[in-house]
Amino acid sequence: MLFALLCTDKPDSVDLRQENRPKHLEHLDRMNKAGQLKMAGPFTDADGSPTGSLVIIEASDADEARAIADTDPYAEAGLFSSVEVKPFRWTVNNPDG
Template structure:
């Protein structure tokens, strides 16, 4: 089952995002190599600066998805004000 992580950065925490980014990308690349990560990327504000994240993973259930969300270095660094984890059904333009 697919799960979407809708992550909102805390205001004024761009420095935390930038300092943690290499570790975050390493983490996502590991999930990608395992086949767990489906896609990911930052949300952008009106100035084009990152202010949140969208991450979609495959997990067995909500508990496993939450565990993955909470293992993200951004989460561990306290970057996020809010993280929503939602089951998601990819229906349009899904890769074969």
């Protein structure tokens, strides 16, 4: 089952995001190699500065999806003010059909 992780950064946290970006990207790479990651990228403001993240993952249930979200280095560093975990149905342009 797919889940969308909707992550909102705390205000004025661009430096914290940049400091933890290499670990975050390693985390996403591990998830990708394990077949859990479907897509990911930052939300931005009008100037292009990151304000959060959208991560689409495969998990058996919402509890597993939440556990995956909690292990993101950004989450562990305290970057996010909130993380929503929502079931997601990829219906348009889904490469898996």
